[in-house]
Amino acid sequence: MTPGGPGGRSGQGGTGEEAWAAALAGLPAMGPARLRALLATWAPAEAWAKVVGGAGCSRPEVARACRPDPAGVAAYWRAAARRVSVADGWEALGRAGVSVTVAGGPGYPDALRLDPEPPAVLFSRGDLGVIAGRRVAIVGTRRCTRYGRDVAHELGRDLAAGGVRVISGLALGIDGAAHRGALASNGAPPIGVVGSGLDVVYPPGHRDLWESVAGAGVLLSEAPLGARPEPWRFPVRNRVIAALAELVVVVESAEKGGSRHTVEAAMARDVQVMAVPGSVRSPVSAYPNGLLADGCHPVRDALDVLVGLGLSSAPAPPAEARPVPGPEETPVLDAIGWEPATFDDVCGRSGCSPGQVGVALARLQAGGWVAERAGWWERAR
Amino acid sequence: MIAIVPSATLLGVEGAPVAVEVHVSKGLPGFTIVGLPDASCRESRDRVRAALLSSGLAWPLKRVTVNLAPSSVRKAGGGLDLPIAVGLLVASEELTAEAVAGCAFVGELGLDGSIRRVPGIVPLVAALTARVVVVPPDCFAEASVVGGHKVRVAGTLTELLAALRGSGPWPGPPDPPAPRPAPVAGLPDLADVRGQAVGRVAVEVAAAGGHHLLFSGPPGAGKTMLASRLPGLLPPLEGDDALTATRVHSAAAVTLPPGGLVVRPPFRAPHHGASAVALIGGGTGTMRPGEISLSHGGVLFLDEMCEFPSAVLDALRQPLEEGVVRVCRARATVTFPARFLLVGATNPCPCGEGGAGTACRCPPAARQRYNRRLSGPLLDRFDLRVVVSRPDAAAVLGGPPGEGSQAVAARVLAARALARERGARCNAELPAAALDALVPLAPEAARVLEHRLRAGLLSARGVHRIRRVARTIADLGGHAGPVAEEHVCLALSLRAELAPAEAAA
Numbered sequence: 001m002t003p004g005g006p007g008g009r010s011g012q013g014g015t016g017e018e019a020w021a022a023a024l025a026g027l028p029a030m031g032p033a034r035l036r037a038l039l040a041t042w043a044p045a046e047a048w049a050k051v052v053g054g055a056g057c058s059r060p061e062v063a064r065a066c067r068p069d070p071a072g073v074a075a076y077w078r079a080a081a082r083r084v085s086v087a088d089g090w091e092a093l094g095r096a097g098v099s100v101t102v103a104g105g106p107g108y109p110d111a112l113r114l115d116p117e118p119p120a121v122l123f124s125r126g127d128l129g130v131i132a133g134r135r136v137a138i139v140g141t142r143r144c145t146r147y148g149r150d151v152a153h154e155l156g157r158d159l160a161a162g163g164v165r166v167i168s169g170l171a172l173g174i175d176g177a178a179h180r181g182a183l184a185s186n187g188a189p190p191i192g193v194v195g196s197g198l199d200v201v202y203p204p205g206h207r208d209l210w211e212s213v214a215g216a217g218v219l220l221s222e223a224p225l226g227a228r229p230e231p232w233r234f235p236v237r238n239r240v241i242a243a244l245a246e247l248v249v250v251v252e253s254a255e256k257g258g259s260r261h262t263v264e265a266a267m268a269r270d271v272q273v274m275a276v277p278g279s280v281r282s283p284v285s286a287y288p289n290g291l292l293a294d295g296c297h298p299v300r301d302a303l304d305v306l307v308g309l310g311l312s313s314a315p316a317p318p319a320e321a322r323p324v325p326g327p328e329e330t331p332v333l334d335a336i337g338w339e340p341a342t343f344d345d346v347c348g349r350s351g352c353s354p355g356q357v358g359v360a361l362a363r364l365q366a367g368g369w370v371a372e373r374a375g376w377w378e379r380a381r
Numbered sequence: 382m383i384a385i386v387p388s389a390t391l392l393g394v395e396g397a398p399v400a401v402e403v404h405v406s407k408g409l410p411g412f413t414i415v416g417l418p419d420a421s422c423r424e425s426r427d428r429v430r431a432a433l434l435s436s437g438l439a440w441p442l443k444r445v446t447v448n449l450a451p452s453s454v455r456k457a458g459g460g461l462d463l464p465i466a467v468g469l470l471v472a473s474e475e476l477t478a479e480a481v482a483g484c485a486f487v488g489e490l491g492l493d494g495s496i497r498r499v500p501g502i503v504p505l506v507a508a509l510t511a512r513v514v515v516v517p518p519d520c521f522a523e524a525s526v527v528g529g530h531k532v533r534v535a536g537t538l539t540e541l542l543a544a545l546r547g548s549g550p551w552p553g554p555p556d557p558p559a560p561r562p563a564p565v566a567g568l569p570d571l572a573d574v575r576g577q578a579v580g581r582v583a584v585e586v587a588a589a590g591g592h593h594l595l596f597s598g599p600p601g602a603g604k605t606m607l608a609s610r611l612p613g614l615l616p617p618l619e620g621d622d623a624l625t626a627t628r629v630h631s632a633a634a635v636t637l638p639p640g641g642l643v644v645r646p647p648f649r650a651p652h653h654g655a656s657a658v659a660l661i662g663g664g665t666g667t668m669r670p671g672e673i674s675l676s677h678g679g680v681l682f683l684d685e686m687c688e689f690p691s692a693v694l695d696a697l698r699q700p701l702e703e704g705v706v707r708v709c710r711a712r713a714t715v716t717f718p719a720r721f722l723l724v725g726a727t728n729p730c731p732c733g734e735g736g737a738g739t740a741c742r743c744p745p746a747a748r749q750r751y752n753r754r755l756s757g758p759l760l761d762r763f764d765l766r767v768v769v770s771r772p773d774a775a776a777v778l779g780g781p782p783g784e785g786s787q788a789v790a791a792r793v794l795a796a797r798a799l800a801r802e803r804g805a806r807c808n809a810e811l812p813a814a815a816l817d818a819l820v821p822l823a824p825e826a827a828r829v830l831e832h833r834l835r836a837g838l839l840s841a842r843g844v845h846r847i848r849r850v851a852r853t854i855a856d857l858g859g860h861a862g863p864v865a866e867e868h869v870c871l872a873l874s875l876r877a878e879l880a881p882a883e884a885a886a
Contacts, residue, residue: 143745172745342598342768343874344579348776354582355854358870366832374729375597375768375877 018100018121019090020044024051025121026089026224027080029073032236036103036120037065044102048086054078089225096225098198099124111135115243115269119222123198126218130165130189134309137167137245137266139238139259140174140252141284146371146378147338148252148284149177151276155249156181158302160188164309165217167191167245169237170210172203174251179213189217193241195233197221202229220244235261242266247308249299250275253287260287274299274308279338323367332360333369333379340376382406384471384478387485388464389508390449390456391501393668393708393715394632396508400450401461403468408444414465416449419457419667428459429466431492436538441473455712457667459489460499463515466490466538467545480545484533485511487520494538500634503527503627503641515541521554522641526627568613568645572785573606576776580607583767583875585789588614589796590853591807592764593701593723595686597877599733602769604684604726611680611724613786615646616794622678625718629674646679653688657696663708668715673700676721686725687754694759697723701762720806725763727755764809764846766877796856808853813845820852825866833873847872 021044025035038047041059050056056077057063057070066073093100101107101122109131112118122128136159138152156166156178166182168175170192182190192213194202198221201207213219222240223233238258242248242265250273253259263273274297278285292298299305325333335341335350347357361377364370371380384403389396412426425447433440447465449456464486470476487505488496499505502523506514509530516524518534525532533551535541543549574581580596584607587594596604618626626643637643651660651672658664662671673681683689700706704720730748734741741748760766773780800807803819811819822830830847833839839847850872851864860868 143741342579342770343877344577344768345770347578348576348773354579354874355858355867355871358872358874359867361874362829362866362870366829372877375766 017044017105018102019086020048021102021121022093022100022123022224023081023084023086023089024048025123025222026084026226027051027077029076032117032119032222034062034065034073036117037062039103039120048081051077052081092225093123096199097125098225099128101128109244111244112240117239118243119240121222123221123224124218125198125214126216127189128218128220130217131191131244133165133188134163134311135165135167135191135244135246136305136309137241137248137262138174138178139168139241139248139250139262141254141257141259142171142173142175143254144173144177144252144284145282145340146373146380147278147282148174148276150380152177152251153181153184155251155276155299155302155305156190157185157187159305160190161185162302162306162311163188164306164311165189165191167193167241169234169241170194170206170213170219172206174253176206176209178251179209183209183212183216191217191244192219193237193244194219194221195223195237196229197223197225197227199225200228234258238262239265242269242271245271247272247274247305249273249305250288250291252276252278252282252284254284255286255290257284257287263291272297272308274305276300282339322369325364325367325369328356329360329364329369332357333364336370336377336379338379340373340378342376346377382472382474384468384481386464386468386471386481387509387511388461388487389485389505390454390461391458391505391632391667392454392713393662394501394504394629394670394674394717395715396501396504396506397454398508398510399454399456399461399464401464401468402448402450403465403472404446404448405441405443405469405472406446410442410444412445412447414447414449416447416452417455418449418461419455421459422449422456422461425459425462425465425490428462428490428492429469432462432466432490432494432538433469435492436494436542438470438475438538438542439473441469443473445469445472458499458501459497460487460501460505462490463488463496467541470542476542476545480547483512484515484545485509485513486515488515488517488535490538496535496537496541501628501632503624503631506530506532507628518552518555522639523627523631523637526624526641568786569606569609570613570786571610571789572782574603574610574783575780576772577603577607577769577783579767579875580604580769581783581789582871583765584608584611584614585793585857586850586853586875587611587722587724587765588789589793589808589857590764590800590850591722591809592850592853593725593762593809594765594767595725595727595760595763596767596769597727597729598769599728599771602771604769605682607769608680608682608684608724608726609648609650610786611682611722612646612648614790614793615679615722616790616797617644618646618678626678629670629677629718633670633675635675643678647676648680648682649676650682650684653683653685655689655693657690657693660693661696661700661706661708662715662717663710668708668710668713670717671706673697673706673719673721674717677718679721680724681721682724682726684726686727687751689754691754691756694754695756698758698762723762729768761842763876764850765875767875768877792857795859796853799856808849808856811849811852816845816848820848821863822848822869823863823865826851826864826869829866829869829873838878843876847876850875 057066057074063070103118103120152174160182165188168178179190190213196202238261242262248266275288275291276299331350335346382405386401388399390399489499496517498517498520502520506524507527514530515533518536521534544551649672660671700719706719707716730743732742805811851868854868855864
């Protein structure tokens with residue numbers, strides 16, 4: 001039987017080439033650069049034939065991407081490709097509900113067409129068409145503070161409500177908070193870009209978020225089915241986030257966090273970067289604060305981002321509904337500041353007795369001014 | 382010729398009366414002990430023989446049978462050496478039966494005829510109904526604790542024989558050791574703790590209300606320091622509690638205070654390598670009380686609580702609920718007393734710096750694994766869960782000394798007296814059904830709890846616990862009448878949610 005056939009679900013009006021492209025992407029030792037070189041040199045079916053024949057690196061463009069040992073890589077691919085059935089792989093993709101789009105082919109997102117390093121093959125779940133629209137990436141650390149989580153949630157919510165598609169990586173912390181915010185608003189569809197294969201949910205606790213994003217918007221990956229979340233895949237994934245975004249917002253990230261890859265990729269593509277200011281003492285605000293010092297525009301709320309996109313219409317900010325803190329509560333609220341503090345810290349800083357602080361905290365918490373997590377108190381907003 | 386001498390053996394922390402029956406008859410010379418003796422008990426034969434010979438007494442060249450009645454109870458230890466020797470002397474007509482009438486004997490024999498102490502004198506003596514009890518000299522104080530018996534001592538078999546025959550005086554009790562300075566003076570004082578306003582409140586409330594307390598904080602925050610101040614705040618043990626604690630300590634062969642009676646609440650701090658049996662009690666052969674029983678009436682302090690195996694920690698749940706622990710083995714089932722104040726200390730994560738979430742170097746998964754060691758039900762038993770941070774440098778170096786233990790202990794004593802008026806040992810034991818009557822809430826206080834309940838931040842059982850702690854706080858402040866908002870809020874603040882499910886990001 002001839003492998004693959006023109007399938008109705010391969011992108012919009014697929015050409016049938018997607019089956020071979022997907023099979024190529026699934027080979028071991030196949031990174032984005034090598035795949036791009038292969039598919040830039042040959043059509044997918046032809047490239048597959050070359051690889052099976054052991055001539056995968058026969059052209060200098062491909063051999064350059066396979067340095068230092070093109071001959072070894074070609075032999076490795078050949079051995080691996082002979083064990084693979086393209087038809088079976090294509091059926092597995094169909095069963096998983098995953099569509100395949102090839103660079104330059106129909107359905108390939110316009111946003112990536114002119115990119116210097118476009119993903120040669122894009123796996124997706126959901127509607128790829130939602131990428132056409134205004135897009136903002138919200139990125140940050142997995143180990144965020146409550147402040148970062150809340151800001152990411154609010155930005156995601158308000159931007160989606162304003163019709164802006166929120167792009168993020170579905171990781172723990174900032175990424176997940178931004179998408180949960182976007183989903184909560186029932187606004188513009190979310191765009192998730194993940195590092196692992198679309199059937200490998202990572203982190204496992206975010207399975208519900210994966211399904212919601214795929215249901216309401218689109219879930220993208222450059223990795224073939226079954227690809228583990230290996231560390232090298234995340235910087236590569238961050239490049240796709242930067243390439244898709246018209247504007248990148250960094251909420252919280254340590255000085256050497258993964259968000260740096262996204263920001264550097266964005267700057268290399270002339271994509272505007274904005275940052276959420278944070279406490280100068282918080283290690284996870286070090287990077288965004290540094291970006292601000294370098295001249296990035298600050299993000300105080302979704303309106304700042306909309307202005308950055310050149311959109312004038314903005315949802316009216318919700319009116320302050322919280323009760324004004326009374327005279328006993330104000331010193332306690334001031335003592336909490338914007339960094340987490342223990343009950344003991346608050347007593348010490350405010351100079352009040354534990355009893356007074358207890359009453360003030362209960363009132364402030366009831367009013368939505370402060371929140372407690374594992375014994376640590378923080379201002380809510 | 383037959384002789385019957387009363388004595389006792391140890392079952393857990395209780396004594397069981399044993400009648401030592403010695404039968405001497407003609408026949409092939411031999412010596413048999415029957416009635417479920419354990420190995421150490423069976424060896425009595427050799428100790429008794431050597432002791433008799435060393436004391437210049439004849440070993441009967443006859444058939445000797447010793448029965449330890451009731452024969453269904455397993456006998457352990459060397460405490461039956463002395464009654465066996467006395468019984469043998471009576472049966473071989475070295476002593477008259479009248480000379481030992483109404484006397485019970487407990488003690489182990491040395492090969493030279495000396496009489497040695499055995500563990501568990503307090504419960505052993507308590508199990509005896511004889512008018513006179515003869516014990517080794519250094520057990521005099523312990524044996525006198527029980528009361529109701531005439532306690533005699535004898536240092537050697539020769540002395541004992543002379544006294545029983547009436548040819549010599551009973552040896553006097555040994556001189557009591559020189560009185561040591563009052564025990565409270567030796568305990569660490571709360572005045573040494575600088576800063577730590579919240580930690581101080583927490584130990585005071587724990588001492589006054591008997592609320593279990595969990596500290597979480599980085600190394601050097603003073604968790605151990607605060608916990609070790611608790612025994613100095615607890616009131617002395619009284620009546621039954623003191624006697625029970627003494628019985629347990631005696632049975633476990635823990636050195637008793639000079640007076641014999643355990644009056645200071647014990648403080649036990651087992652290392653986290655402790656096994657479940659060491660903590661709960663049990664063991665093969667003799668059933669030994671565990672750390673939770675040794676801390677009966679006092680404080681069980683588990684430092685580095687998350688380093689304990691979770692199976693060991695979960696074994697604490699039943700005793701925490703019931704105040705006793707039933708240890709069941711194939712040979713016997715023993716109930717140990719175990720009403721203790723549990724104080725735990727833990728780091729927020731393996732590196733110790735976590736909590737706020739930013740300074741921590743641990744991967745999130747490692748933190749979750751670490752915190753999962755404390756199961757939800759166990760965590761729920763802690764009425765007080767306090768996050769402590771390292772104290773301010775200024776407070777440590779130059780701050781004024783805090784309030785001393787003495788002043789705090791006086792407030793604790795007054796609060797405990799109020800709890801007794803309510804019919805409970807302490808506020809933590811107030812029955813849930815009686816809370817509405819005993820702990821009425823002021824309207825503002827009720828509003829605070831209602832808000833928490835509606836927001837899903839508190840369970841119905843959590844409300845009960847908060848009310849008990851609030852009652853204690855009010856008692857300590859000398860506040861009669863309904864519990865006010867201030868007390869409920871402080872109780873809420875002292876009960877941090879320590880093991881959050883990873884909040885939905």
